[in-house]
Amino acid sequence: MRPVLLPRTRLSNLRSLLKNLAKNPRDSNSLIAIDALLPRRKLLDSSSSLLLLRAFSASRKLTRARTLISDLKNKGTIPNLFLFTTVLQCLLPDAPIRDVDSFWREISGGSSNASEFIIQLSQLSKDPQEIDLVFRRVSSTRFDLSREAYVALIGSICGRNEQNPSLAQESFCRTGDVFGADSVLRGLVAKGDYELDVSIYGNFMHGLCVSGKLKEARKLFDKLLKRDHSGLRAHKVPNLKMGRRVIFQLKPSNMMSKDDVFGAYFQALCNTDKLEQVQSLAMEAMENNVVLESHAYRSFVRALFRANRVEDAFKLLEKKKIGGFVSYGDIASEVIERLCEMHRLDEAHELLLEMKNRGFAPSNQSFKLFS
Numbered sequence: 408m409r410p411v412l413l414p415r416t417r418l419s420n421l422r423s424l425l426k427n428l429a430k431n432p433r434d435s436n437s438l439i440a441i442d443a444l445l446p447r448r449k450l451l452d453s454s455s456s457l458l459l460l461r462a463f464s465a466s467r468k469l470t471r472a473r474t475l476i477s478d479l480k481n482k483g484t485i486p487n488l489f490l491f492t493t494v495l496q497c498l499l500p501d502a503p504i505r506d507v508d509s510f511w512r513e514i515s516g517g518s519s520n521a522s523e524f525i526i527q528l529s530q531l532s533k534d535p536q537e538i539d540l541v542f543r544r545v546s547s548t549r550f551d552l553s554r555e556a557y558v559a560l561i562g563s564i565c566g567r568n569e570q571n572p573s574l575a576q577e578s579f580c581r582t583g584d585v586f587g588a589d590s591v592l593r594g595l596v597a598k599g600d601y602e603l604d605v606s607i608y609g610n611f612m613h614g615l616c617v618s619g620k621l622k623e624a625r626k627l628f629d630k631l632l633k634r635d636h637s638g639l640r641a642h643k644v645p646n647l648k649m650g651r652r653v654i655f656q657l658k659p660s661n662m663m664s665k666d667d668v669f670g671a672y673f674q675a676l677c678n679t680d681k682l683e684q685v686q687s688l689a690m691e692a693m694e695n696n697v698v699l700e701s702h703a704y705r706s707f708v709r710a711l712f713r714a715n716r717v718e719d720a721f722k723l724l725e726k727k728k729i730g731g732f733v734s735y736g737d738i739a740s741e742v743i744e745r746l747c748e749m750h751r752l753d754e755a756h757e758l759l760l761e762m763k764n765r766g767f768a769p770s771n772q773s774f775k776l777f778s
Contacts (some may be wrong), residue, residue: 413554453484464770466499469510472498477514487515488531491524496540504544504552522553529559538563542587561588562610585652592653604660609671613776614681625650628672631659669697677706678715701737708738713744720745728765737766 431437455480463472476494479485491511492673499507508521514591525541532538545552552560588611608623608631615624669692685707692699704723711720720742727735739762746755 410633420518421678433466436469437462442471449721453479457485460493461497464493469498471516473510480514487519488524488527491521492515495524495544509726522556522579525556526559529556529563532563539587542584542591545591557591558607561591561607583610585618585620588614589652589654593647596647596653598659603654603657605663605667606669608654608659608663608668609725612672613678614664616675616681621681621684626674627654628668630655631663631668632665665695666697666699669695670699670703674706677703677710680710682710682714682716685710700732704738705741708741708745712749717746717749732764734767735765736762739767 456475460472460475460479463469463475476490480487480490494510494514495507496740499510502510504521511524512520525545528541529538538560545560592607608627612624612627615621615627647653669688673685673688678690689699689707704727708720708723711717711723715725724735724738724742739758743755743758743762746752746758
């Protein structure tokens, strides 16, 4: 049976009911009207169903709302993430995250949970306020999220706006709220199921740079290089000191190499346009025989273009022609993409031909810009 789209007059009436219920959730006439639509819920299209769901939310009719959301989930016409966000923000806006998780598990039959959707929200949300609200809900309760959810939320709060392809998938809002991220990390540590890898440290270095705490970012970088053994293991978590950032009290993974540490700090500085520090760190890396990977230099190119230092980007490219450890082709592709953004197409095309003549294959993105 095909879904029924309510006539405009009825949609208008439903919107009027929503306004009435927003003013008075106990308005009897409005409640009778929306209850009459519930038996017809399977005949309604998505737009009409969402209006009805909002009406149940406004009137705090959670049982009816659960029934309607369950039907919408089974239909599959509305993304699950959207439905979960509706539960989180509309149906249970003040409830602990454990109640949201329990509510959703009943709807999904236990096939998905809050952690999965918090990961998706952290990765996809463009709204810092939305992430902040999720953080507050998580930090207000001792309910355990998965390790991946905590890592995603930390990354989103710290504000990583670019992803290092060699690291785990991370999310990227852009608030630079290091205090909030550190609080979320405390929750992750409390689980005892964690390992502080370069992904988490990279997020924190970025967050510290975004918030102007460059000395702390450098201090964290130095701590990782020293690899001291003063950090706390999971079984010593109760001894975490208050008033000191958790990230500085914990021991990093032994799997992190010196190259990883330099790369994470280098990208944090590039992504926050600290070009003087970037150039200084590049020299320091050479002195320590550290090889920065191509994605780090691509971040450098982007930072140079953001600062309108296009000639410096070309100088960097010329240096990499002479050899070295970084792929000339990757950096050239980045320069081409940035030139196209500036509509300097002749220079971009000339560089594209030079790449091909030197035996380098331009990236797919570079080719698309000329298609």
